[in-house]
Amino acid sequence: MSEEPIIYCRNVHKWFDDFHALRGIDMDVFEGEVIVIFGPSGSGKSTFIRTINRLEEHQEGQIVVDGIELSHDVRNIERIRMETGMVFQQFNLFPHLSVLQNVTLAPIWVRKWPKEKAEKVAMELLELVGIPEQALKFPGNLSGGQQQRVAIARALAMQPKIMLFDEPTSALDPEMIKEVLDTMTDLAESGMTMIVVTHEMGFARAVADRMYFFDEGKIVESGTPEEIYNNPQEERTKLFLSQILQH
Amino acid sequence: MINTEIEQEMIKPPLPPGPLKWVKENLFSSIFNSVMTVALIPIVFYLLFSVVSWALFSADWRAVTQFPLLYTVGQYPRDQIWRVGVILSSIFLFLGISWGRWGGLLRSISLAAGLVCVVTALLPVQHPQLDQGMRLFLGSNTVMILIGYFIGRIKAVKASVIVVGWLLIPICAVVLLAGIENSELIPNVPTTLWGGLLVTFLLAAGGILLSFPLGVALAFGRRSDLPVLSGFSTIFIEVIRGVPLVTILFMFSIILALFLPVESRIDRLVRALMAVTVFSAAYSAENVRGGLQSVPLGQIEAAKALGMSNLKTTVFIVLPQALRAVLPAIAGQFISLFKDTTLVVIIGINDFLGIGRSIINSDPEFVQLRTEVYIFIALIYWIFSYLMSLASRRLETAMGISDNL
Numbered sequence: 062m063s064e065e066p067i068i069y070c071r072n073v074h075k076w077f078d079d080f081h082a083l084r085g086i087d088m089d090v091f092e093g094e095v096i097v098i099f100g101p102s103g104s105g106k107s108t109f110i111r112t113i114n115r116l117e118e119h120q121e122g123q124i125v126v127d128g129i130e131l132s133h134d135v136r137n138i139e140r141i142r143m144e145t146g147m148v149f150q151q152f153n154l155f156p157h158l159s160v161l162q163n164v165t166l167a168p169i170w171v172r173k174w175p176k177e178k179a180e181k182v183a184m185e186l187l188e189l190v191g192i193p194e195q196a197l198k199f200p201g202n203l204s205g206g207q208q209q210r211v212a213i214a215r216a217l218a219m220q221p222k223i224m225l226f227d228e229p230t231s232a233l234d235p236e237m238i239k240e241v242l243d244t245m246t247d248l249a250e251s252g253m254t255m256i257v258v259t260h261e262m263g264f265a266r267a268v269a270d271r272m273y274f275f276d277e278g279k280i281v282e283s284g285t286p287e288e289i290y291n292n293p294q295e296e297r298t299k300l301f302l303s304q305i306l307q308h
Numbered sequence: 309m310i311n312t313e314i315e316q317e318m319i320k321p322p323l324p325p326g327p328l329k330w331v332k333e334n335l336f337s338s339i340f341n342s343v344m345t346v347a348l349i350p351i352v353f354y355l356l357f358s359v360v361s362w363a364l365f366s367a368d369w370r371a372v373t374q375f376p377l378l379y380t381v382g383q384y385p386r387d388q389i390w391r392v393g394v395i396l397s398s399i400f401l402f403l404g405i406s407w408g409r410w411g412g413l414l415r416s417i418s419l420a421a422g423l424v425c426v427v428t429a430l431l432p433v434q435h436p437q438l439d440q441g442m443r444l445f446l447g448s449n450t451v452m453i454l455i456g457y458f459i460g461r462i463k464a465v466k467a468s469v470i471v472v473g474w475l476l477i478p479i480c481a482v483v484l485l486a487g488i489e490n491s492e493l494i495p496n497v498p499t500t501l502w503g504g505l506l507v508t509f510l511l512a513a514g515g516i517l518l519s520f521p522l523g524v525a526l527a528f529g530r531r532s533d534l535p536v537l538s539g540f541s542t543i544f545i546e547v548i549r550g551v552p553l554v555t556i557l558f559m560f561s562i563i564l565a566l567f568l569p570v571e572s573r574i575d576r577l578v579r580a581l582m583a584v585t586v587f588s589a590a591y592s593a594e595n596v597r598g599g600l601q602s603v604p605l606g607q608i609e610a611a612k613a614l615g616m617s618n619l620k621t622t623v624f625i626v627l628p629q630a631l632r633a634v635l636p637a638i639a640g641q642f643i644s645l646f647k648d649t650t651l652v653v654i655i656g657i658n659d660f661l662g663i664g665r666s667i668i669n670s671d672p673e674f675v676q677l678r679t680e681v682y683i684f685i686a687l688i689y690w691i692f693s694y695l696m697s698l699a700s701r702r703l704e705t706a707m708g709i710s711d712n713l
Contacts (some may be wrong), residue, residue: 116609135617143615153610157628157707166624167614212610219614 067092067127067223067254068113074121075108075278082108083119084278092222095249096256097265097286100275101301106258109275110225113256114145127222143171146216150228152208154200154215160187161196164215172219179218186214190244206237210244217248224248226257260305266290274298371667371677372684377437378667382503382658388487391494392506393445395481397452400425402473404453408460409470413702417695418457422450478513485510499577503658505688507577511649511659515584516642522585523592524627530597541593548590553651557583561655580652588645595637599630632707639700643693661685 066089075083082105090096098106111117112124115131115138124131126141155163164183168174174182187193190210192203200208209229216224226245230238242264249255249268259265265272266286273283274295282289282298293299325333336342372379381392400421407418429446431438459465485502487494502510529541548556560583565573574582603626611621631638653662664685668678 114613116613139615139617142613145613147610147613149606149610149613151606153604153606155607155610155625155629157632167611167616170620170624171615215614 064091065128066090068256069125070113070122072122073109073112073119073124075105075112075117075119082278083112085122086278086280088273088280090223090254090256092254093252094254094270095268097269097272098256098258098275099260099262099265099272099301099305100281104275105278106275107227110147110227110256110258113223113225114142114147116147139171143219144221145223145225146219146221147225147227148209148212148216148229150231152200152205152212152232154208154212156200159197159199160192160203160211163200163211164218167215168218183214183218186217187211189217189247190214191240204237205233206240209233209237209241213241213244213248223254223256226255226259228258228260230259230261262290262302262306274301276301367680368677369680369684371674371681373435375437375663375667376435378504378663379660380504381506382663383501384485384503384506385497385501388495388497391484391487395477395484397445397449398477398480400449400452401456401459402470402477404456405460405465405470405473406456407453408457409465409467410460412706413699418453422453425449475517478510478517482510482514499575502577504663505660507652507657508646508649508660510577511581511584511652512642512646514581515588515645515649518581518585519588519592519645520638522589524596526589526593527596527600528622530593531600545590545593548586549594553583553587553648554654556587557651557655559583560586576655577657580655580657584645584649584652587648588641591641592638595634595641596630598637599632599634600626602633603629635704635707636700639696639703643696646693646696647689660688 068088068090070086070088073083073086074081084105086105086109088096098110100106108117112119112131113126119131127144129137129141129144131137131141154160155166158166161180161183164186165176165179168179168182169176172179184193184196187196190213192207192210195203195207195211200211203211213224213229229245230241233241238261242261245255245257246264246268257265257269269286271283272286272289274281274289274297276297282293282295289298290302293302335345377386377389381389384392403414403418403421407414425446428438429443429450460470484494485497485506486499487496489496526541526545529537530545532538532541557580560579561576564579568574607625607629608621611625616624649659650661652659653665658666664681668674668681674681
């Protein structure tokens with residue numbers, strides 16, 4: 062791949078007060094790639110993807126998303142957020158809005174689309190994630206899996222170039238994990254650039270182009286799923302994989 | 309086929325209990341409950357009987373029935389009273405429109421209001437203030453409600469237009485009531501002549517409409533990152549909440565007048581409105597702030613992640629959820645504001661309660677009848693407070709559709 066990376070990170074550092082959460086992360090992500098980040102809790106993986114759309118501010122280093130460098134300039138931040146969709150562990154749907162309104166809110170008010178266009182796109186996306194019949198319900202009346210699929214549709218409605226997933230299945234009941242992972246697999250196959258923080262190793266093996274193992278705020282190891290699973294180089298990676306693959 | 313019918317038969321919920329069973333289960337379920345029932349029911353009936361028989365046979369309602377106009381508009385010039393009528397009619401029109409559009413509680417209120425108008429218009433009594441013109445006016449209000457209802461049913465009339473109309477009514481009302489200097493049609497009527505329910509409603513409606521946005525602004529101010537803004541808001545809120553409303557009323561009515569030059573003196577009623585507004589805003593601010601704190605951080609992050617600015621996040625995500633969370637508290641705040649307006653009597657404004665007191669004091673005969681007057685006043689306050697409380701509960705249910713996330 063010779064073109065410019067769509068996400069470019071060099072020496073990214075982040076402190077929470079005295080706690081050194083990110084200790085020099087370097088990462089290049091190219092268009093159409095699916096990146097899986099895994100690692101123990103507190104390793105900084107969620108913090109890292111949250112710095113990419115500036116939900117967390119990095120204090121040192123450089124992050125460039127789609128040619129825009131993240132700085133204190135609010136307009137830059139809002140432009141980057143328009144290009145990056147995010148899906149949260151706790152769904153974070155807006156409970157006072159219907160499913161359809163959840164999906165159309167940002168296209169109407171940020172992208173300035175007319176309501177008809179936003180609703181048409183929203184219905185197509187709800188069709189894509191498999192729940193068009195829930196459009197007029199409120200999030201509280203949906204199952205966790207359905208809510209997370211609405212959250213994916215909501216992020217996609219802004220037509221982002223990049224999708225960030227922050228442990229999207231960790232808060233779900235086991236029988237609902239599959240429907241969300243299926244949606245994400247479809248999305249990956251459609252060519253979307255994705256960074257996914259997850260412990261779903263089957264999903265990672267099937268979909269990821271590259272995997273990054275985070276520990277103590279650093280990238281310990283990275284490689285293709287084959288390299289990580291079959292031939293991990295670092296002791297910590299081996300130990301962690303043996304712990305999560307045991308059951 | 310038969311099988312499924314039997315199954316359906318089996319899964320039916322149990323029938324609600326009959327009246328006899330209800331009495332047994334709820335009034336005589338235990339010995340203690342039975343004793344309470346036997347002891348309390350006669351007391352309740354006795355009290356009810358005494359109150360009703362007193363109200364119907366021994367009470368003398370002259371001090372109430374002789375002065376309907378005093379109670380409603382105070383000393384407002386009788387030849388200009390049509391202005392109050394115009395305002396009342398437009399309120400009834402919008403009540404009808406809202407009924408046509410939203411139904412629910414508005415339907416009950418509209419029907420009750422229409423009924424009261426018709427019954428009053430047809431009362432078979434001789435009363436100097438209930439002449440033919442007045443009867444005609446009251447009857448026409450029922451027609452206004454019905455006209456409004458059919459306008460409200462028209463789909464083309466947007467809900468936002470109706471809301472804006474409601475917000476414009478108080479402003480137009482004040483302009484119309486005050487009149488214009490040297491005007492032939494609507495000469496100036498000094499506020500010293502305004503009184504009664506008119507003043508009570510103006511203070512309450514004005515106080516609610518003005519204090520709510522001010523309260524929201526103060527709540528945001530207190531949470532602001534800017535130290536000057538948050539400091540000012542905090543001091544404002546804490547000072548106002550730390551003093552009684554009476555003090556604030558005195559401050560606005562006397563001290564403010566001392567600071568300002570005589571020619572720029574603010575009208576007495578406006579000063580009272582300012583005091584009530586400021587007082588209520590401080591309390592609303594704390595309620596709203598509680599609501600703002602109840603909105604989870606994840607909601608704000610989700611909105612920001614979609615590229616929404618701080619302002620849009622606040623308007624579309626934070627504020628609706630915060631206000632929904634504190635709606636009962638805000639409704640309670642508005643009800644107490646409505647009742648607190650009675651305190652303006654101490655700065656010489658004749659609100660509804662004030663008119664009652666001046667009627668009592670106007671005639672030694674009426675001093676004997678003060679019980680009737682106060683009961684009547686209490687009843688009117690209760691009716692409107694209860695309506696506000698009902699409305700807030702209906703609103704809560706309507707907004708509670710998505711409670712369980």
